[in-house]
Amino acid sequence: MGVEELAEYLSVPVQTIYDWRMSGRAPRAYKFxxxxxxxxxxIAEWLEQRHEDGPHE
Known part of the structure; x- marks a missing residue:
């Protein structure tokens, strides 16, 4: 998946993906x-690492 597709999938601007990469917060990428x-x-692993647990009773 490219940067544009990832941005669309996460519903964030493309620039956010680049900003996350610069700060080391983006999913691992391959450069061609x-x-x-x-x-x-x-991407799935990255999302799972950011999963918030719901309220516990």
Whole structure:
């Protein structure tokens, strides 16, 4: 998945993906020439790491 597709999938601006990369908060990416690609498994792992638990009773 490319940067634009990831931004759309996460409902954030493309610039946010680049900002996250610069600050080390983005999912792991693969670079092919000038192009960044993100693997579905890496995105899923990244999302799981950011999962918030709901309120506990």
């Amino acid at each position: 020439g000038k192009h960044l690609r993100f693997a579905a498994a890496d």
